[in-house]
Amino acid sequence: MFEQAVQVSEAFRQSAHQMQGSLHMALKGCPECRTTQMIASPALGVCEDCGSNLVVLPRE
Numbered sequence: 415m416f417e418q419a420v421q422v423s424e425a426f427r428q429s430a431h432q433m434q435g436s437l438h439m440a441l442k443g444c445p446e447c448r449t450t451q452m453i454a455s456p457a458l459g460v461c462e463d464c465g466s467n468l469v470v471l472p473r474e
């Protein structure tokens with residue numbers, strides 16, 4: 415019974431991981447303020463707080 419529960423949760427975890435990969439979530443952030451946010455448009459823009467150019471952060 416316990417083993418079955420593990421398999422179900424494992425399958426759920428894998429499907430959730432695939433979904434995340436297909437969406438290819440990326441983050442951008444301000445190197446000055448160290449703030450991060452989701453990239454929602456092609457343009458990175460600038461930081462609202464300090465005006466620095468935002469940079470694409472590597473996925474963790």
Ligand SMILES: [Zn+2]
Binds near residue numbers: 444445446448461462
């Ligand atoms: Zn900033």
